[in-house]
Amino acid sequence: MSEQGAGDRSGTARSAAHGWGDALVMVLAGLVVMAVTAALGLWAAGATALPDGAFPRVVAAVVVMAAGGTVDLSGNAGDLARTRADLSVLPLSVTLAGALVIAAGFLRPLSHRAVAGTRELAGWAARVAVLWALVLIGLSLLARQTFAVAVGGPTGTVISDVFDASPEVGFRADVLLTLVLGLIWLAGVLVLALLVSRAAPLPARLVRFQESVRPAAYAMVALLLAYVVLGLVVGLVVAVTRGHPAETFAVILLGLPNLVWLAFTLGLGASWEGRVDGPFGLPVPHVLDSVLRSPDISTLDVTTLADADARSWWLVVVAAVLTLSAAFLMAIRSPARMPPRQHAVHMAVGLVLTVLTICLTARISAHFGLSLLGIGDVDGSLGGQVTLRPRVGSALALAALWGLVTGFLGSLLGSRVLRRGEVAG
Known part of the structure; x- marks a missing residue:
């Protein structure tokens, strides 16, 4: 007592x-x-x-x-x-x-x-x-x-x-x-x-799960924040070199993760679909607005972006480097006894959940329309719409594949690094 x-x-x-x-x-x-x-x-x-x-x-x-x-x-x-x-x-x-x-x-x-x-x-x-x-x-x-x-x-x-x-x-x-x-x-x-x-x-009942959950969660948050930091650097450079600083800072302060996390999923090979119509538009790079501004629903992926600007292929390179870095970070924060195949599974689960979160939070739907006496469409000259939504199934499948590959490679790279608490042989 x-x-x-x-x-x-x-x-x-x-x-x-x-x-x-x-x-x-x-x-x-x-x-x-x-x-x-x-x-x-x-x-x-x-x-x-x-x-x-x-x-x-x-x-x-x-x-x-x-x-x-x-x-x-x-x-x-x-x-x-x-x-x-x-x-x-x-x-x-x-x-x-x-x-x-x-x-x-x-x-x-x-x-x-x-x-x-x-x-x-x-x-x-x-x-x-x-x-x-x-x-x-x-x-x-x-x-x-x-x-x-x-x-x-x-x-x-x-x-x-x-x-x-x-x-x-x-x-x-x-x-x-x-x-x-x-x-x-x-x-x-x-x-x-x-x-x-x-x-x-x-809590004591959950301590046994921290070795499998915490390294992957930390790596995913670090990956998302790395994209935000990279996007911030690019945004500041654009504001200084290309003019319109107010518009650029508005995007940075309101929707920077919307853009950079979208770019992350595109770099993984995911596809989005959307449309920009009327006087309203997205405060986004011109290449993205040009792909989405069409009479019908447009497909947004690296290929369609590269048709307008070949530099879009760099999205794949950045995604590969940062995802592999996140897998390496996960590996060095995990116990050394964990086998590579288990690292791969943890990375795949973490990346699937991360991409799912992006798909749920980065989608956009905006619409305004006006008609008179019921004649004409409310989407006419006095209206506009902006839509952007992911193809979730293919995005999650690609995330699982990237997670398995980078998780395995990250484990191999991390095996050469001395973990916290280990003693060199």
């Missing part, structure tokens, strides 16, 4: 070390980083010129989407006109910034310990979740606004002058759905943080 009482007091003391105060600081830090990143990106994109002081509400909407929430678009053009609007996109730069800060704050009180109790971890996560839920509710209530749409051409003139109906489009965050999806997003961030960090403790 005395040992159990001592254990309870020890657990209470450990829990007090990361209580509500630490949870509040962590949540506020994540919120501030996400809001600042979104605000700077929107400022670079020119969103400060929006009417009615809507800029803070747009920032809130971007943060809601970045945290996995849902923002619904609505349109109105009076009784005689019809509008349609929808938007589904994750600003992954904002998502990544918030995830890194929240993960670091979650792990800080847990570092340099071998084991943590399930109750302790659950209590720490619950505190964070409660405060994050309050943040999501506040952002959802703030993220709502309606704008008048400036239209031109004969249809727009008739609507505005004759029928006295000004087209409007607005957005409104779905509070309940944002709360549910945002908490799922937070749970994913916290679980991934525990899986990636070598210093973070695990």
Whole structure:
């Protein structure tokens, strides 16, 4: 009984070390980083010129989407006109910034310990979740606004002058759905943080899995971050040498991972399909926009990109080098006794899950249209659409193949490196 009482007091003391105060600081830090990143990106994109002081509400909407929430678009053009609007996109730069800060704050009180109790971890996560839920509710209530749409051409003139109906489009965050999806997003961030960090403790029942899971998880996160760093360097060079720095920084601050992780899957041989139509487009390199801007759905892969720019073949080279580097990193963080075939399987599973995550988060769907008296298509001259979605089955199959090959090769390369805790013979 005395040992159990001592254990309870020890657990209470450990829990007090990361209580509500630490949870509040962590949540506020994540919120501030996400809001600042979104605000700077929107400022670079020119969103400060929006009417009615809507800029803070747009920032809130971007943060809601970045945290996995849902923002619904609505349109109105009076009784005689019809509008349609929808938007589904994750600003992954904002998502990544918030995830890194929240993960670091979650792990800080847990570092340099071998084991943590399930109750302790659950209590720490619950505190964070409660405060994050309050943040999501506040952002959802703030993220709502309606704008008048400036239209031109004969249809727009008739609507505005004759029928006295000004087209409007607005957005409104779905509070309940944002709360549910945002908490799922937070749970994913916290679980991934525990899986990636070598210093973070695990419950005793899960310790036996860390040798097989943690090296692969760490390698996959390092691979994704390496692509982001490489894309950041390229973006800064483009901003300095080719002009239009504001547009480039807007892409960097809002959607850099969307582009570079898409490029990663293309380098693995995956195919996407999409279309860019109307006055709206993707803030992407010209070669990508030219492939997608066609009357029908276009196939996006390395071959179609190379038809427009032969330098696109470098995507395959970069993917091969960085994926093999990730496999090598996984190997040197794994026990030396692990055979190469097991490395290959772990790498394949990790890469399949990584590519699946990219396929689910990097897809884009945006649409706006306007018609008069039900005549004509809402996708006409006053509308536009942007779609980009992956061919998931082939992408996952290619990821499994790349994982098996690079995992095996990475194990062979890693066998020549002295692991932590080993003694040279």
